[in-house]
Amino acid sequence: MSGYTVDPRIRWTEWLPWVAAIAFFFTLPEYLSLGARILIYILFALSLDLILGYAGIITLGHSAFFGLGAYTAGVLSARYGLTDPFLQLLAAAAAAALLGIATGAVILRTKALTLLMLTLAITSILLEIANKATWLTGGADGLSGVKTDPILGMFKFDIFGKTAFIYCLFALFIGWLVVRRMIYSPFGAMLTGLRENTARMHAIGAPVYWRLVLVYTISATMAGVAGALLTQVNQFVGLNVLGLEPSGDLLVMLILGGVGRLYGAFVGPVVYLIAQDYLAKQYPEYWYFGIGVLLIVVVLFARGGILGIIDKWLQALSRQTGSAKASAR
Amino acid sequence: MAASALETDRLCKSFGALTVAESIDFRLEPGARHALIGPNGAGKTTFVNMLTGAIAPSSGRILLGGEDITKVNQAARVRRGLGRTFQVTTLFRSLPVLDNVALGIAERDAVARRMWKPASRHGEIIDEAMQLLATLALTSDARTPVKDLPYGRQRLVEIAIALGLKPKVLLLDEPAAGVPSQDSGRILEVLASLPGDIAILVIEHDMDLVFRFAQRITVLVQGQVLVEGRPDEIAADRRVRDVYLGEATHA
Numbered sequence: 001m002s003g004y005t006v007d008p009r010i011r012w013t014e015w016l017p018w019v020a021a022i023a024f025f026f027t028l029p030e031y032l033s034l035g036a037r038i039l040i041y042i043l044f045a046l047s048l049d050l051i052l053g054y055a056g057i058i059t060l061g062h063s064a065f066f067g068l069g070a071y072t073a074g075v076l077s078a079r080y081g082l083t084d085p086f087l088q089l090l091a092a093a094a095a096a097a098l099l100g101i102a103t104g105a106v107i108l109r110t111k112a113l114t115l116l117m118l119t120l121a122i123t124s125i126l127l128e129i130a131n132k133a134t135w136l137t138g139g140a141d142g143l144s145g146v147k148t149d150p151i152l153g154m155f156k157f158d159i160f161g162k163t164a165f166i167y168c169l170f171a172l173f174i175g176w177l178v179v180r181r182m183i184y185s186p187f188g189a190m191l192t193g194l195r196e197n198t199a200r201m202h203a204i205g206a207p208v209y210w211r212l213v214l215v216y217t218i219s220a221t222m223a224g225v226a227g228a229l230l231t232q233v234n235q236f237v238g239l240n241v242l243g244l245e246p247s248g249d250l251l252v253m254l255i256l257g258g259v260g261r262l263y264g265a266f267v268g269p270v271v272y273l274i275a276q277d278y279l280a281k282q283y284p285e286y287w288y289f290g291i292g293v294l295l296i297v298v299v300l301f302a303r304g305g306i307l308g309i310i311d312k313w314l315q316a317l318s319r320q321t322g323s324a325k326a327s328a329r
Numbered sequence: 330m331a332a333s334a335l336e337t338d339r340l341c342k343s344f345g346a347l348t349v350a351e352s353i354d355f356r357l358e359p360g361a362r363h364a365l366i367g368p369n370g371a372g373k374t375t376f377v378n379m380l381t382g383a384i385a386p387s388s389g390r391i392l393l394g395g396e397d398i399t400k401v402n403q404a405a406r407v408r409r410g411l412g413r414t415f416q417v418t419t420l421f422r423s424l425p426v427l428d429n430v431a432l433g434i435a436e437r438d439a440v441a442r443r444m445w446k447p448a449s450r451h452g453e454i455i456d457e458a459m460q461l462l463a464t465l466a467l468t469s470d471a472r473t474p475v476k477d478l479p480y481g482r483q484r485l486v487e488i489a490i491a492l493g494l495k496p497k498v499l500l501l502d503e504p505a506a507g508v509p510s511q512d513s514g515r516i517l518e519v520l521a522s523l524p525g526d527i528a529i530l531v532i533e534h535d536m537d538l539v540f541r542f543a544q545r546i547t548v549l550v551q552g553q554v555l556v557e558g559r560p561d562e563i564a565a566d567r568r569v570r571d572v573y574l575g576e577a578t579h580a
Contacts, residue, residue, distance in 0.1 A: 189432060
């Protein structure tokens with residue numbers, strides 16, 4: 001998916017998610033709120049894939065940036081009356097970027113388990129701050145009264161989630177364009193180098209640490225925007241955007257879809273959130289069980305996630321048709 | 330005296346009470362073909378790691394082209410022209426051979442941080458990488474993931490990456506290690522055809538390769554330079570033979 005030997009042109013299959021999203025908009029109007037949530041989580045998962053799937057940075061704390069973005073937009077709106085949607089996004093992006101560079105600069109000197117624990121510690125600290133600073137964040141009750149102006153002064157957030165869906169779709173489309181461009185660039189090729197072998201990266205003169213901080217900050221910024229979108233769409237922020245749980249959920253989504261494949265970040269959240277929505281209605285107490293089974297099946301039988309299985313099937317299919325053609329001669 | 334390509338000045342390293350490098354004075358001339366040999370545990374690897382910046386010396390200085398690089402980090406030394414290969418192949422295993430080389434060239438040309446134009450449209454980098462692969466007879470493997478190549482060819486990819494960085498000084502850490510003997514001839518051919526303006530220091534156990542390749546040889550024993558000289562001088566040196574034939578060295 002990246003590097004100097006791949007064709008960077010957009011294949012027709014890459015338009016499928018967008019066609020599906022537009023079809024969803026027209027055919028399932030009663031599910032648009034869920035749809036917007038899925039789009040937001042896809043953006044969030046894309047940001048994780050950039051650091052985990054491409055650069056190989058392992059993290060359980062990506063919710064720190066998502067949550068900070070969500071609270072930045074929420075607090076600015078509910079407490080300080082900043083209701084412009086784009087300014088909210090911008091502020092959330094800036095806050096997440098600052099946190100990304102500040103924490104990345106410290107923790108990216110470590111790796112593996114140490115790094116994992118440090119990322120977890122950071123989001124846990126933020127969760128505790130959000131919980132205790134009730135005057136600012138509303139604490140465990142959450143922060144309500146978040147207002148966002150109509151988009152471009154024209155499109156008001158409606159109760160059916162139409163505006164929210166299209167708005168998130170645009171945001172995701174831009175995020176996708178940027179990430180895709182980045183992955184196919186020399187920078188993206190360099191990221192796979194970081195994942196593959198840091199000793200080799202040092203030996204070709206790459207400032208490994210600074211590159212890690214750079215990509216971590218880019219990813220944090222994207223996650224912050226995704227968090228702010230969630231606040232704008234829900235008009236509410238709760239503690240569930242911070243801590244281990246949303247980080248873990250996100251990781252599960254990406255593993256389900258397929259890590260380091262760009263579109264794994266699309267497939268994972270769709271499957272996870274629809275399964276969650278369905279299972280939570282059918283079995284309100286045991287829905288996590290279903291997700292758990294799904295994850296175990298994928299990890300046991302499809303190491304490349306759902307997209308990994310599809311790849312294998314397609315390869316087997318093309319081999320079969322290839323040999324069928326050969327024997328027909 | 331003209332500046333040396335690479336030089337160490339009373340370089341020492343000790344881990345606690347254990348001294349693994351003791352006041353090593355070493356000089357690599359521009360364009361030299363120099364070999365560093367010594368029995369196991371002589372401190373060759375430690376010495377190379379200090380040269381590349383993987384470990385810091387306890388005392389002493391390292392000069393690259395006359396400039397003090399003792400405090401310069403590993404990657405910055407590479408950017409100043411100090412290339413290396415590894416004793417155990419250290420490659421981007423799942424990436425194609427072309428990418429292994431292109432990533433290095435992109436770093437050298439400061440293209441590696443560009444985020445917009447697709448990598449495969451950077452024709453200047455790909456062309457240079459392909460030319461380099463051609464000189465090493467690796468053209469047909471350009472799109473093969475490195476891990477699918479036989480070990481001997483992987484050793485050549487190591488050399489290709491290092492050459493792509495256009496180093497002034499090249500450290501080859503056992504370039505023939507682990508290569509089946511029928512393939513080591515190919516490695517030697519490649520070494521013999523390296524550009525004459527690169528100063529090369531090869532660390533090697535294979536005495537055949539050392540004596541055919543090197544114009545100067547330094548023998549390291551117990552963290553100290555035992556002797557340095559032309560291959561014929563080293564071959565005739567009684568102390569070197571004692572070390573290698575395992576005779577008593579307490580004389």
